[in-house]
Amino acid sequence: MTVHPMISALRKHKAGVALIVLQVALTLAIVCNAIFIIGTRIERIARPTGLDEADLFLITQQWVGLGASADNMERLDAMQREDLATLRGLPEVASATPISSLPLLDSAAWNGAVDLRPVQSNASAKANFYFADEAALPTLGLRLLAGRNFEAGDVQHKPFGDVGAPAIVIVSKDLADRLFPDGDAVGKSVYLDGNAAPSRIVGITSRLQTPGINDYGAYYSVLVPSRFNSTFSRYAVRAKPGQRDAAMRAVSAALYRVNGQRVIADDGIRSYTDIRQQAYRADIGMALLMCGVSLILLCVTAAGIFGLTSFWVDQRRRQIGVRRALGARRRDVLSYFQLENLLIVGTGAMAGVALAIALNLLLISRYEMARLPVVHVLLGVLLMVCLSQLSTFIPARRAVKVEPASAIRSM
Amino acid sequence: MDEGARLFSYYVNLAFRSFRRSPGLTALMVLAISFGVAATMTTFAVFRAVSGDPIPWKSSRLFVPQVDTWGPAARGSSGEPPNALDYGTASALLRDHRGTLQSAIYKLSPAVQASQTGSHPINVDGHAVGAEFFPMLDVPFRYGSGWSRQDDEARANVAVISERLNRRLFGGENSVGRTLAIEGRSYRIVGVLRHWDPQPRFFDVVNTGGFSAAGEDLLLPFNTAIAAGIATTGNTACNKNPDEAGIAGLVHSGCAWIAYLVQLDSRDAANAYRRYLDGYARQLKDSGAVQWEPNNRLRDLPAWLDHLHVVPPDTGVSLLVALGLLVVCLVNTSGLLLAKFLRRSGEIGMRRAVGASRTAIYAQFLIESGMVGLAGGCLGLGLTAIGVMCVHWLLPADIASLARIDAVLLALTICLALLSTLLAGAYPTLRATRVQPSLQLKAF
Numbered sequence: 001m002t003v004h005p006m007i008s009a010l011r012k013h014k015a016g017v018a019l020i021v022l023q024v025a026l027t028l029a030i031v032c033n034a035i036f037i038i039g040t041r042i043e044r045i046a047r048p049t050g051l052d053e054a055d056l057f058l059i060t061q062q063w064v065g066l067g068a069s070a071d072n073m074e075r076l077d078a079m080q081r082e083d084l085a086t087l088r089g090l091p092e093v094a095s096a097t098p099i100s101s102l103p104l105l106d107s108a109a110w111n112g113a114v115d116l117r118p119v120q121s122n123a124s125a126k127a128n129f130y131f132a133d134e135a136a137l138p139t140l141g142l143r144l145l146a147g148r149n150f151e152a153g154d155v156q157h158k159p160f161g162d163v164g165a166p167a168i169v170i171v172s173k174d175l176a177d178r179l180f181p182d183g184d185a186v187g188k189s190v191y192l193d194g195n196a197a198p199s200r201i202v203g204i205t206s207r208l209q210t211p212g213i214n215d216y217g218a219y220y221s222v223l224v225p226s227r228f229n230s231t232f233s234r235y236a237v238r239a240k241p242g243q244r245d246a247a248m249r250a251v252s253a254a255l256y257r258v259n260g261q262r263v264i265a266d267d268g269i270r271s272y273t274d275i276r277q278q279a280y281r282a283d284i285g286m287a288l289l290m291c292g293v294s295l296i297l298l299c300v301t302a303a304g305i306f307g308l309t310s311f312w313v314d315q316r317r318r319q320i321g322v323r324r325a326l327g328a329r330r331r332d333v334l335s336y337f338q339l340e341n342l343l344i345v346g347t348g349a350m351a352g353v354a355l356a357i358a359l360n361l362l363l364i365s366r367y368e369m370a371r372l373p374v375v376h377v378l379l380g381v382l383l384m385v386c387l388s389q390l391s392t393f394i395p396a397r398r399a400v401k402v403e404p405a406s407a408i409r410s411m
Numbered sequence: 412m413d414e415g416a417r418l419f420s421y422y423v424n425l426a427f428r429s430f431r432r433s434p435g436l437t438a439l440m441v442l443a444i445s446f447g448v449a450a451t452m453t454t455f456a457v458f459r460a461v462s463g464d465p466i467p468w469k470s471s472r473l474f475v476p477q478v479d480t481w482g483p484a485a486r487g488s489s490g491e492p493p494n495a496l497d498y499g500t501a502s503a504l505l506r507d508h509r510g511t512l513q514s515a516i517y518k519l520s521p522a523v524q525a526s527q528t529g530s531h532p533i534n535v536d537g538h539a540v541g542a543e544f545f546p547m548l549d550v551p552f553r554y555g556s557g558w559s560r561q562d563d564e565a566r567a568n569v570a571v572i573s574e575r576l577n578r579r580l581f582g583g584e585n586s587v588g589r590t591l592a593i594e595g596r597s598y599r600i601v602g603v604l605r606h607w608d609p610q611p612r613f614f615d616v617v618n619t620g621g622f623s624a625a626g627e628d629l630l631l632p633f634n635t636a637i638a639a640g641i642a643t644t645g646n647t648a649c650n651k652n653p654d655e656a657g658i659a660g661l662v663h664s665g666c667a668w669i670a671y672l673v674q675l676d677s678r679d680a681a682n683a684y685r686r687y688l689d690g691y692a693r694q695l696k697d698s699g700a701v702q703w704e705p706n707n708r709l710r711d712l713p714a715w716l717d718h719l720h721v722v723p724p725d726t727g728v729s730l731l732v733a734l735g736l737l738v739v740c741l742v743n744t745s746g747l748l749l750a751k752f753l754r755r756s757g758e759i760g761m762r763r764a765v766g767a768s769r770t771a772i773y774a775q776f777l778i779e780s781g782m783v784g785l786a787g788g789c790l791g792l793g794l795t796a797i798g799v800m801c802v803h804w805l806l807p808a809d810i811a812s813l814a815r816i817d818a819v820l821l822a823l824t825i826c827l828a829l830l831s832t833l834l835a836g837a838y839p840t841l842r843a844t845r846v847q848p849s850l851q852l853k854a855f
Contacts, residue, residue, distance in 0.1 A: 015749055016746055019742055019745055019749065020746060022742050023739055023742040023743055023746065026735060026739045026742065029735070030732055030735040030739070037728070062534060064522045064532045065594075066595070122484075159655075159657065160657070161647075161652075161657075161660070162652070163652055164652075193652055194651070230642070230657075231594075231642070263532055263533065263534050265534050278807075281805070281806065281807045282806060282807050282810075285802075285805035285806045285807075286725050286729070288805055289805070290732065293450060293733065293736050296446045296450065297736055300442075300443045300446065300447075300739060300740055301739065303439050304439075304443075304747060307436055307746075308747070308750055311751075311754060315754075359735075362731075363731075366724075367724040367727055367728050369728070
């Protein structure tokens with residue numbers, strides 16, 4: 001079959017063809033970008049934090065009636081140790097650590113410079129500092145890749161916000177590799193936040209994400225063996241396997257029992273599942289929205305093609321009858337409509353690829369999006385072509401059923 | 412009944428017949444329009460909520476000053492000074508008092524207890540502000556008022572609380588004059604706010620990120636809060652660690668943690684303030700406190716919100732994509748209407764032959780398109796309601812709670828559906844009027 005008579009037939013429906021081409025092009029442009037947005041969001045959400053997230057939860061609480069003045073530091077620390085002992089003593093709890101923040105918490109991050117030389121002006125790396133004690137590794141479910149963990153004797157206590165110059169630190173593997181590409185970070189010294197005094201790296205942990213969800217160097221983390229003393233405190237708690245909910249119920253009463261002069265807000269005890277969900281809520285929402293829009297678009301376009309092809313089939317009953325009477329097989333009629341559709345949608349798809357790239361450039365310039373990969377465009381084209389072929393098939397099947405005799409009778 | 416109305420009802424009747432002849436096609440058009448309109452209106456509801464001016468009557472007269480106390484090394488590629496002020500700069504600007512009204516602001520979340528009752532203490536969110544904060548932002552009061560500048564200077568233990576906190580602690584009665592215990596000290600309530608929940612939290616974007624689900628339940632005098640050592644619960648950016656812990660350390664440090672707002676009533680006043688800031692920075696350099704040239708900014712509120720990207724980019728992308736969806740639905744409807752109208756060439760030829768003018772045909776088919784649009788709009792209303800419900804479920808609470816359905820949105824939905832369908836129907840209708848009566852009649 002040659003394409004030439006098909007094109008001259010389509011000339012009779014210029015407006016209808018133009019509208020389908022336009023619709024296919026626009027649909028493709030939007031769907032490509034939507035799929036791309038969905039892909040990037042899923043990739044973000046799927047980033048591992050490095051934590052063993054099941055059975056983990058976070059407590060944030062505040063003591064009442066005691067200021068954070070220097071005289072109160074010892075008392076505040078005693079209360080924090082008392083809380084930790086209480087938590088660790090609960091039958092549902094496997095381990096607990098004081099901690100300044102957690103991955104994906106998106107608040108209370110303490111970012112600072114990690115330098116290879118003292119009082120350096122340009123930071124060797126920017127990292128996040130987690131302040132915790134020797135229970136941090138088991139509580140967070142981090143693996144020690146090299147060196148040793150903190151010991152109880154290493155852990156200091158400092159007023160809130162005082163990074164100081166800790167004698168020892170544990171760093172995440174990503175940070176260790178960045179600072180010491182030769183893989184010999186353990187035993188080396190680094191300088192935190194422009195300090196003159198060194199901090200010795202005693203251990204390297206597996207991956208550990210930073211609290212910010214939009215951070216770039218998202219896995220550069222430093223564990224500092226220090227409890228922060230302030231009027232509030234934060235504890236990460238690992239429940240025994242499967243007992244997280246029971247543990248979350250138990251801790252509040254236990255803490256109030258040991259010291260009633262405190263506030264644990266409604267959202268003061270949060271499971272890590274909840275923290276993760278909260279952190280990515282906007283991303284999940286955006287991905288679902290794009291999913292919905294793409295689905296509607298594809299349905300509308302498929303239905304539109306279906307409707308117009310039906311109309312054309314009705315309009316051409318006579319031609320089909322004549323062609324059948326002159327010896328065209330049913331298969332020829334079917335493939336005529338399929339090929340015609342391929343021609344139209346192919347044209348639309350080509351325009352659509354250009355539009356998709358244009359839309360992507362617009363989004364890049366206005367909303368700092370990334371560049372659309374070719375794979376997504378090809379995927380979109382394939383999807384579009386298959387869908388339109390499918391929605392042509394049903395009306396074309398009807399065309400096939402036109403009896404040669406009946407079509408000629410109505411002449 | 413006059414002629415126009417009679418014709419109108421006749422055309423409506425004809426349209427109904429046409430819909431009955433091809434119910435599938437009609438349903439498809441109505442569905443497409445309603446989906447397109449609903450997607451657009453839902454994303455628009457979110458976009459409108461986040462990109463609105465929180466204080467439209469005054470935003471062009473409110474300014475945020477930035478002073479570079481950190482120098483070129485901390486600026487990064489944008490060359491921007493820190494987003495917040497350090498304590499030294501904030502108190503210097505307050506002392507010089509060059510604007511009509513001004514206030515230094517920081518975020519706090521202390522534990523609060525009504526002194527009279529023996530209840531559990533509760534955590535509340537709020538800000539430490541100056542006396543001029545209240546008139547500057549036209550903060551509405553139910554009882555009492557803000558405190559005075561004398562209270563600021565005397566570091567008086569006074570507080571303004573929200574209607575919500577007043578209800579919770581005092582059962583909603585006039586609590587002015589009663590006392591509150593905040594972090595162990597006693598404060599006298601001088602005012603109770605009427606409902607006040609500006610979104611975005613334009614006066615403290617640095618600490619709230621723009622939109623805040625936390626309440627604005629407690630306002631304390633800035634100087635009093637500092638003296639009482641009430642910690643900031645906002646963001647603190649430091650280029651050097653403070654030597655001391657707590658608020659005392661922050662006060663003596665170069666850390667940027669204080670939001671600042673100043674009202675300047677004219678362009679001249681704004682320019683004068685710019686000169687003043689440059690003079691202040693120049694003085695810092697001359698005194699040897701810093702080594703770099705003045706690098707200050709003074710943005711009005713809309714520019715400031717834009718600078719900090721308060722409108723989440725996702726809402727813009729969503730609106731754009733939804734508009735694209737609407738366009739596709741319109742193109743789709745246009746194609747279907749074209750097919751539908753041309754299928755009736757015989758009918759049109761007949762009507763033209765018996766005397767209907769082109770205008771009459773035009774009216775008939777425009778009314779038919781309009782009815783599709785109206786039906787799409789009505790269905791779109793329902794879908795928009797569902798869409799906004801989904802938004803509440805999907806998006807973070809601080810933004811989702813702002814997306815509302817109101818009369819404006821309803822009217823816009825119907826108008827958008829009607830106008831867009833008429834637009835989509837314009838070309839098919841034009842084609843229908845061009846049908847040659849003689850050609851069609853021959854075919855009969």
